[in-house]
Amino acid sequence: xxxxxxxxxxxxxxxxxxxxxxxxxxxxxxxxxxxxxxxxxxxxxxxxxxxxxxxxxxxxxxxxxxxxxxxxxxxxxxxxxxxxxxxxxxxxxxxxxxxxxxxxxxxxxxxxxxxxxxxxxxxxxxxxxxxxxxxxxxxxxxxxxxxxxxxxxxxxxxxxxxxxxxxxxxxxxxxxxxxxxxxxxxxxxxxxxxxxxxxxxxxxxxxxxxxxxxxxxxxxxxxxxxxxxxxxxxxxxxxxxxxxxxxxxxxxxxxxxxxxxxxxxxxxxxxxxxxxxxxxxxxxxxxxxxxxxxxxxxxxxxxxxxxxxxxxxxxxxxxxxxxxxxxxxxxxxxxxxxxxxxxxxxxxxxxxxxxxxxxxxxxxxxxxxxxxxxxxxxxxxxxxxxxxxxxxxxxxxxxxxxxxxxxxxxxxxxxx
Numbered sequence: 001x002x003x004x005x006x007x008x009x010x011x012x013x014x015x016x017x018x019x020x021x022x023x024x025x026x027x028x029x030x031x032x033x034x035x036x037x038x039x040x041x042x043x044x045x046x047x048x049x050x051x052x053x054x055x056x057x058x059x060x061x062x063x064x065x066x067x068x069x070x071x072x073x074x075x076x077x078x079x080x081x082x083x084x085x086x087x088x089x090x091x092x093x094x095x096x097x098x099x100x101x102x103x104x105x106x107x108x109x110x111x112x113x114x115x116x117x118x119x120x121x122x123x124x125x126x127x128x129x130x131x132x133x134x135x136x137x138x139x140x141x142x143x144x145x146x147x148x149x150x151x152x153x154x155x156x157x158x159x160x161x162x163x164x165x166x167x168x169x170x171x172x173x174x175x176x177x178x179x180x181x182x183x184x185x186x187x188x189x190x191x192x193x194x195x196x197x198x199x200x201x202x203x204x205x206x207x208x209x210x211x212x213x214x215x216x217x218x219x220x221x222x223x224x225x226x227x228x229x230x231x232x233x234x235x236x237x238x239x240x241x242x243x244x245x246x247x248x249x250x251x252x253x254x255x256x257x258x259x260x261x262x263x264x265x266x267x268x269x270x271x272x273x274x275x276x277x278x279x280x281x282x283x284x285x286x287x288x289x290x291x292x293x294x295x296x297x298x299x300x301x302x303x304x305x306x307x308x309x310x311x312x313x314x315x316x317x318x319x320x321x322x323x324x325x326x327x328x329x330x331x332x333x334x335x336x337x338x339x340x341x342x343x344x345x346x347x348x349x350x351x352x353x354x355x356x357x358x359x360x361x362x363x364x365x366x367x368x369x370x371x372x373x374x375x376x377x378x379x380x381x382x383x384x385x386x387x388x389x390x391x392x393x394x395x396x397x398x399x400x401x402x403x404x405x406x407x408x409x410x411x412x413x414x415x416x
Contacts, residue, residue: 007157042073063108102138151212177247206266278342
């Protein structure tokens with residue numbers, strides 16, 4: 001009997017009426033002969049509400065206590081869904097992460113899954129029960145509840161699917177799949193039937209919000225086929241239609257991508273650029289600049305070091321926009337003087353646009369087509385970074401949507 005894992009987001013669990021629809025959908029799959037494990041998120045807005053209560057009491061709540069509070073949202077969800085399934089005649093049992101157990105490291109509010117004890121779950125599945133497990137949370141070696149960080153329910157679902165050797169992990173959400181780009185920016189954006197783990201990982205890291213990046217990493221590492229599909233359709237939609245809907249994230253050899261050059265265009269508005277100029281061009285200078293940035297727990301993305309002129313160079317990199325002021329303070333108050341740089345300047349009004357596709361491995365001219373398209377639109381490229389299956393450029397944020405639309409059309413993505 002094949003095992004399927006369902007994951008439902010906060011919108012899908014947003015009211016008792018929607019929970020009833022989830023129960024109908026889960027029951028439909030169970031009636032078709034599948035063993036079913038469900039991993040739901042907290043009801044929409046609940047985690048924010050709980051954390052907000054804590055922050056009314058303290059500007060810096062203790063992370064352990066935050067995890068105790070935030071984890072209750074998912075516990076409510078699993079209990080309600082179990083009751084909804086029982087009300088329509090299904091045997092269902094709910095578990096918190098610590099009851100399974102989903103074992104994590106010691107990091108509160110951003111824990112990583114170390115292992116999953118699947119014995120209890122398999123026993124219930126073999127008894128014909130539908131098992132419902134809280135997403136987003138686990139337990140550390142001290143027995144303390146931990147949470148996985150925002151979007152952690154996706155990671156929980158994929159991890160559970162991998163541990164149980166499921167046939168597929170279905171991520172039910174409020175969109176009907178992964179698109180070539182954001183349909184709100186490009187109305188001609190097309191839903192992809194398949195995408196590789198590599199492509200989805202690049203798109204998630206570059207700004208696509210469909211899946212949490214850690215869940216894609218987990219799916220790729222454990223080769224767990226994962227499907228993104230809509231929970232807003234009729235819950236009684238015939239199974240043969242639903243099982244082939246949405247977007248399947250799978251192995252490259254299974255996705256028939258040979259003819260597709262570019263799979264998607266991702267973008268990220270959350271970028272800021274910093275340049276340290278007049279830097280002595282000598283060994284170790286990059287570490288002296290980025291070491292203090294890392295010590296301040298600021299993530300760095302794109303990096304460029306210019307050619308040396310008379311022993312001096314300029315060093316440019318990007319950081320998340322909400323870390324821009326913090327990074328500027330780190331560099332201006334100590335680093336600049338220490339490395340004897342001429343100055344530090346920054347720009348928080350930039351965006352990153354990326355083209356992604358495994359087809360780039362076997363097709364030439366992608367970069368030239370991208371740069372030509374942007375030039376024809378009068379868009380200046382400030383920075384460039386590449387990998388085997390992606391090219392990213394940093395541009396002025398006011399041109400971001402124009403760039404995405406132009407590139408989508410230039411690569412014929414509405415027709416592929």
